Amino acid sequence: MPKRQTRPHNHAGRWQVRIADSAAAVQPGGRSEIRLDAPALAAIYSGYLSPLELAATGQVEGPREALAALQAAFTGPPPWMREQF
Numbered sequence: 001m002p003k004r005q006t007r008p009h010n011h012a013g014r015w016q017v018r019i020a021d022s023a024a025a026v027q028p029g030g031r032s033e034i035r036l037d038a039p040a041l042a043a044i045y046s047g048y049l050s051p052l053e054l055a056a057t058g059q060v061e062g063p064r065e066a067l068a069a070l071q072a073a074f075t076g077p078p079p080w081m082r083e084q085f
Contacts, residue, residue: 019073034062034070044070047079 016030054060
């Protein structure tokens with residue numbers, strides 16, 4: 001995975017995310033099927049890039065089945081913004 005400049009508190013160990021009934025819970029610890037950093041999570045969360053797209057560029061690592069599950073959890077419309085403010 002390429003090195004990026006991020007804040008140290010973004011690398012404070014492993015975090016486990018559980019998704020059930022359209023709700024997510026996050027807690028420290030857990031096993032590590034998917035490996036990503038905060039900027040990659042932001043790209044997935046915002047809908048800018050999918051886990052599979054990020055994996056193709058080496059920014060996310062994990063088994064294809066786990067990446068597909070992560071992609072399903074964050075499926076939504078692409079981001080957009082009106083040009084007028």
